[in-house]
Amino acid sequence: MKTNLKALSAKEISEFVTELGQSPYKARQIISWIYKKRAISFEEMTDLSKSFREQLKKTAFISNLKLLKKQISKDGTQKFLFELEDKETIESVLIPDNNRLTLCISSQIGCAMGCKFCMTGKLGLRRHLKSYEIIDQIIAVQKLIGDSGLKITNIVLMGMGEPLHNFDEVIEAIRRITNLTGFPKRKITISTVGIIPKIFELAEKGPQINLAISLNATTDKIRNKIMPVNKKNSLEKLMKACRNFPLAPGRRITFEYVLLAEINDSKEDGLRLVKLLKGIKSKVNLIPYNPIGKTIRVFRKPSDKKILVFQKILQNAGLTVTLRKSKGKDISAACGQLGTSHDS
Ligand code: SF4
Numbered sequence: 533m534k535t536n537l538k539a540l541s542a543k544e545i546s547e548f549v550t551e552l553g554q555s556p557y558k559a560r561q562i563i564s565w566i567y568k569k570r571a572i573s574f575e576e577m578t579d580l581s582k583s584f585r586e587q588l589k590k591t592a593f594i595s596n597l598k599l600l601k602k603q604i605s606k607d608g609t610q611k612f613l614f615e616l617e618d619k620e621t622i623e624s625v626l627i628p629d630n631n632r633l634t635l636c637i638s639s640q641i642g643c644a645m646g647c648k649f650c651m652t653g654k655l656g657l658r659r660h661l662k663s664y665e666i667i668d669q670i671i672a673v674q675k676l677i678g679d680s681g682l683k684i685t686n687i688v689l690m691g692m693g694e695p696l697h698n699f700d701e702v703i704e705a706i707r708r709i710t711n712l713t714g715f716p717k718r719k720i721t722i723s724t725v726g727i728i729p730k731i732f733e734l735a736e737k738g739p740q741i742n743l744a745i746s747l748n749a750t751t752d753k754i755r756n757k758i759m760p761v762n763k764k765n766s767l768e769k770l771m772k773a774c775r776n777f778p779l780a781p782g783r784r785i786t787f788e789y790v791l792l793a794e795i796n797d798s799k800e801d802g803l804r805l806v807k808l809l810k811g812i813k814s815k816v817n818l819i820p821y822n823p824i825g826k827t828i829r830v831f832r833k834p835s836d837k838k839i840l841v842f843q844k845i846l847q848n849a850g851l852t853v854t855l856r857k858s859k860g861k862d863i864s865a866a867c868g869q870l871g872t873s874h875d876s
Pocket residue numbers: 643644645646647650651652653654691692693694725746868
């Protein structure tokens with residue numbers, strides 16, 4: 533059986549190449565072709581000898597995501613539907629915002645967390661993505677947009693799935709993104725619903741990337757209802773984990789707060805949020821809810837007035853707040869909408 537070089541770590545590629553009787557330098561050339569020049573075949577690796585390329589062709593291959601569909605929103609957001617080797621599909625979203633071009637990538641097919649306002653959660657968990665399937669989203673999208681001179685500037689693990697539920701593969705993917713493609717750590721963000729033991733593990737072992745917490749409620753009662761993960765990861769414990777999370781100089785934890793009318797958008801919620809974030813280097817990202825399909829109709833977006841009052845409460849308390857304009861709504865690429873093109 534042929535070996536998928538993308539499934540191997542840098543060290544494993546080196547071992548593979550050595551076993552073929554070649555020098556470790558050749559491994560470095562192959563890694564550069566795969567991760568920097570985004571080669572998808574050995575023919576492209578023109579600085580390797582013809583005989584070595586033939587040898588590689590007989591023993592190895594380079595897997596790739598197959599683009600099934602690309603949609604472009606009126607606001608410039610692009611959504612990519614990719615097929616994996618087992619025919620499962622995942623989505624990645626490219627979001628332009630002033631001089632930033634952020635790629636939102638998936639870490640699982642579906643998701644086990646079951647957040648009530650999220651379409652991906654409705655799918656349940658189909659499977660974890662392998663580290664190379666996570667990084668391949670970046671390679672594939674950069675290759676697709678490269679001709680137009682565009683370059684991904686930021687990466688967020690905020691697509692389908694809960695990244696910390698697929699911890700080892702996600703960490704390996706981030707290591708490869710930073711070490712092999714040269715993408716800067718400070719431009720990568722993991723967004724989690726707050727699996728506390730994994731936040732500690734990330735603090736201990738993980739590369740120093742940015743952390744975002746999908747918070748969305750200020751009491752356990754409400755959070756338990758809309759985010760079942762809270763039953764085992766209470767707000768008090770989550771905030772404690774955030775307080776102890778080691779941040780790189782000048783960095784802050786982002787708290788995402790999807791505003792749901794009559795559920796978490798009251799003045800009291802705003803004041804409680806201020807209290808919860810006390811002592812944490814934070815910024816708040818308010819996301820007015822996006823109505824999704826026909827299935828999740830229990831939730832509504834608050835009125836613009838209510839959103840601004842909520843924002844003001846946080847700002848008056850000295851918090852940094854951004855009100856996220858929902859991008860890509862018309863192509864179901866906005867927050868919580870991924871997975872709507874899944875065929876089941
Ligand atoms: S919001 Fe994130 S963690 Fe929650 S169900 Fe959706 S994908 Fe999973």
